[in-house]
Amino acid sequence: MIQGHGDDTWRYTDIRINFSSNIYAHADLSELQAHLCRNISLIGHYPEPEPHALEAMLARKHGIPADCVLVTSGATEAIYLIAQTFCQALHYYSTGSLPTFSEYADASEMFGMQRQDTAFSPQIRFQVSGFRFQGARSLSLQPSALSPQPSALSPQPSALSPQPSAPDRDTLLWLCNPNNPTGRTLPPADILNLCGKAAITVIDQSYEDYTLVPMLSAREAAQKPHLILVHSLTKTYAIPGLRIGYITAAPELIRLLRHHVRPWSVNALAVAAAKWLVTHDTRAIPHLNVYLAETARLRQQLNALPGIHVTNTDTNFMLATIAQTTAAALKDFLAVHHHILIRNASNFKGLTPNHFRIATQRRDENQLLVSAISQFIENFQR
Amino acid sequence: MIQGHGDDTWRYTDIRINFSSNIYAHADLSELQAHLCRNISLIGHYPEPEPHALEAMLARKHGIPADCVLVTSGATEAIYLIAQTFCQALHYYSTGSLPTFSEYADASEMFGMQRQDTAFSPQIRFQVSGFRFQGARSLSLQPSALSPQPSALSPQPSALSPQPSAPDRDTLLWLCNPNNPTGRTLPPADILNLCGKAAITVIDQSYEDYTLVPMLSAREAAQKPHLILVHSLTKTYAIPGLRIGYITAAPELIRLLRHHVRPWSVNALAVAAAKWLVTHDTRAIPHLNVYLAETARLRQQLNALPGIHVTNTDTNFMLATIAQTTAAALKDFLAVHHHILIRNASNFKGLTPNHFRIATQRRDENQLLVSAISQFIENFQR
Numbered sequence: 014m015i016q017g018h019g020d021d022t023w024r025y026t027d028i029r030i031n032f033s034s035n036i037y038a039h040a041d042l043s044e045l046q047a048h049l050c051r052n053i054s055l056i057g058h059y060p061e062p063e064p065h066a067l068e069a070m071l072a073r074k075h076g077i078p079a080d081c082v083l084v085t086s087g088a089t090e091a092i093y094l095i096a097q098t099f100c101q102a103l104h105y106y107s108t109g110s111l112p113t114f115s116e117y118a119d120a121s122e123m124f125g126m127q128r129q130d131t132a133f134s135p136q137i138r139f140q141v142s143g144f145r146f147q148g149a150r151s152l153s154l155q156p157s158a159l160s161p162q163p164s165a166l167s168p169q170p171s172a173l174s175p176q177p178s179a180p181d182r183d184t185l186l187w188l189c190n191p192n193n194p195t196g197r198t199l200p201p202a203d204i205l206n207l208c209g210k211a212a213i214t215v216i217d218q219s220y221e222d223y224t225l226v227p228m229l230s231a232r233e234a235a236q237k238p239h240l241i242l243v244h245s246l247t248k249t250y251a252i253p254g255l256r257i258g259y260i261t262a263a264p265e266l267i268r269l270l271r272h273h274v275r276p277w278s279v280n281a282l283a284v285a286a287a288k289w290l291v292t293h294d295t296r297a298i299p300h301l302n303v304y305l306a307e308t309a310r311l312r313q314q315l316n317a318l319p320g321i322h323v324t325n326t327d328t329n330f331m332l333a334t335i336a337q338t339t340a341a342a343l344k345d346f347l348a349v350h351h352h353i354l355i356r357n358a359s360n361f362k363g364l365t366p367n368h369f370r371i372a373t374q375r376r377d378e379n380q381l382l383v384s385a386i387s388q389f390i391e392n393f394q395r
Numbered sequence: 396m397i398q399g400h401g402d403d404t405w406r407y408t409d410i411r412i413n414f415s416s417n418i419y420a421h422a423d424l425s426e427l428q429a430h431l432c433r434n435i436s437l438i439g440h441y442p443e444p445e446p447h448a449l450e451a452m453l454a455r456k457h458g459i460p461a462d463c464v465l466v467t468s469g470a471t472e473a474i475y476l477i478a479q480t481f482c483q484a485l486h487y488y489s490t491g492s493l494p495t496f497s498e499y500a501d502a503s504e505m506f507g508m509q510r511q512d513t514a515f516s517p518q519i520r521f522q523v524s525g526f527r528f529q530g531a532r533s534l535s536l537q538p539s540a541l542s543p544q545p546s547a548l549s550p551q552p553s554a555l556s557p558q559p560s561a562p563d564r565d566t567l568l569w570l571c572n573p574n575n576p577t578g579r580t581l582p583p584a585d586i587l588n589l590c591g592k593a594a595i596t597v598i599d600q601s602y603e604d605y606t607l608v609p610m611l612s613a614r615e616a617a618q619k620p621h622l623i624l625v626h627s628l629t630k631t632y633a634i635p636g637l638r639i640g641y642i643t644a645a646p647e648l649i650r651l652l653r654h655h656v657r658p659w660s661v662n663a664l665a666v667a668a669a670k671w672l673v674t675h676d677t678r679a680i681p682h683l684n685v686y687l688a689e690t691a692r693l694r695q696q697l698n699a700l701p702g703i704h705v706t707n708t709d710t711n712f713m714l715a716t717i718a719q720t721t722a723a724a725l726k727d728f729l730a731v732h733h734h735i736l737i738r739n740a741s742n743f744k745g746l747t748p749n750h751f752r753i754a755t756q757r758r759d760e761n762q763l764l765v766s767a768i769s770q771f772i773e774n775f776q777r
Contacts, residue, residue, distance in 0.1 A: 018441070018444055018658065019441070020440060020441040022440065023443060023448075034441060038439075040439065042436070042438065042439055045438070046435040046436065046438065049432075049435055049438070050431075050432040050435055053428040053431055053432055054424070054428065055636045056424065056427070056428065056431070056634045056636040056637050056668065057420075057422065057424055057633055057634060057635070057636060058402060058404065058635060058636050059400070059401070059402040059416060059635040059636065060635075060636060060638075061405060062400055066405070086468065086660065086662075087659060089657055089658060089659055089660075090657065090660070092657075093657045116657075116658070119657075120657070123654075123655060251439055252438045252439060253439070253440060253441040253442075253659075253663075254437045254438040254439060254440050254441065254442060254662065254663030254664065255438050255662055255663070255664075256442075256659060256660075256661075256662045256663075272505075273505060275471055275472065275474075275475045275498070275501075275502070276400065276471060276498070277469060277471055277635075277638060278468065278471075278472070278638075279638075280468075280636065280637055280638045280662040280664070280665060281635075281636030281637070281638075282636065282637070282662070282664055283662060286438070
């Protein structure tokens, strides 16, 4: 596990504005909170060993069969579950491009897959050193074994229909779209190209509701035999404390993954919250046109500061560098003197000690951030 | 994952008395619930990636160093984490005796360990088929690698001090004490004997607060280089919906286990609840003298019914058989006609279709159970 994530408010006293996670900090969760308090006696009862009722509700929302959905204890459990399942058959992993979310590499390497240079340009690839079933439960990822059985999904031609011409039968490919920490999205043509190359492609769409760029739908993904989508209720509804997310994929892939699920992995309140959210279609974050316009404004203002460079983003968070000193020094200054928390992004593989990441908040708060960073730079230049 | 656990109230409508899990159903959780509702905004914030603050509190409670404690998402995550960690080095597993909690076998086999006949009489033992690291992260369980470094624990001679004379270097031994579903405890001499034989011995003490028989203390266990204890806040405080438990062991073992922990595995409300419970030293279950006396009374009354045989127990739950028909038929009758839920125990390895398990509840409820089973038997004999 890497040391240093966002939202590490416990390291400081009195953080008042939190730019450090990729989540909008002012989501109105009051109705959800009231619902959970009305149902707080759920803590005294076991949840379902597997939350099938919630899975059925999510399936209906996406218009896919229930056996295309697997609920997990956050997207993080989904990532580790995928690595555990496919390490039996696959020797390599790639994260497509760097920087990206570190848990893909951590999970893959925990289960014995190794990173190597790769054909997934401009990417990286890996060779395995073990951690494989060799016995009766061994998993063979032959194309036939993974070909979807006839299912309730009609075999519509989709934008993703071109079959891989030379799939790499030994690689698990992780893509984060929109990508953390860059906020960039992959062009559809790149997704098509990459999906066709790997044995299994995982697209972590945790931030899918924070962008206006079209994403793959769960329905499209469930028709592809080698594609897995990861979704995050944490991000969509700004509820990181509950730990709930889910996977959508073809039933054959879900069946393989389910072999590695342990019972009662999802807390009863998390299940209750998710059911309520799916039923009530709550919107926890600002309307995207407004929110992304504010993001663009914040980026422009930061870019106007000497020594600060913020790269383009397709979502609500953005990656930046400071030329004068380290992101760690900037983070400490902002926390101690301005009660502001940002994400020191220097521990993302591929980034430098000067990288930091911020997620757009309310306009008044964004303004305070710009002023505080400006003050830090002025102090530094004196 | 086996199909069919206790507390499966969702299968029926209108269950009013629940004997099916091993938990007292009338725990007074009102203060804890009020605490969680006051802190319900925690759902909007990431928990610590690993709950170190809670681990330190639990360590203080047990009088052991903080690096002897690892908090998990329920005892179930602990069991799977242990299997995952030691499958690298160990080919075999044993559950000591049957019947026992099925997750030990499920977790061991998920990670490639296999069951075989064993020297752990009267037990069962297993051979592995793979799922091992072979590369740089390979784990060697040499005695030297696992010998405890000098630690804050004074090396007091303990009841467990005899070293293994012929340890089986290739076996992970799981013991459940008190044992689920039998409710029996192991004599200290048997524990000593078994712990010395296996490479690693895990004692699941989830029900330690439901018996008057002395258990191993976390302090004793932390001084043994090959012993791991699993504890369950679920059982102690009757909060199965939250999913929180912990492991205590020597720091060297905790370090190995921690390599396989994923971030944010424990829900923020579960952490908050555990902190509150540890601080307030709440008693959620009846005083044991009273509760176990009622258990003995219930057992005696059930044993007086024709065709019912209930074995002896050291805790609040008990294993029984019905001669006239299956436990499944009895369970359905009780659920449909009396709104009573029992545990059909026939899916425990080593048991028969006639086995069921019940946990003692309030006296009036226990009386209703006896009457309802009596009625079922009378109907059956007509």
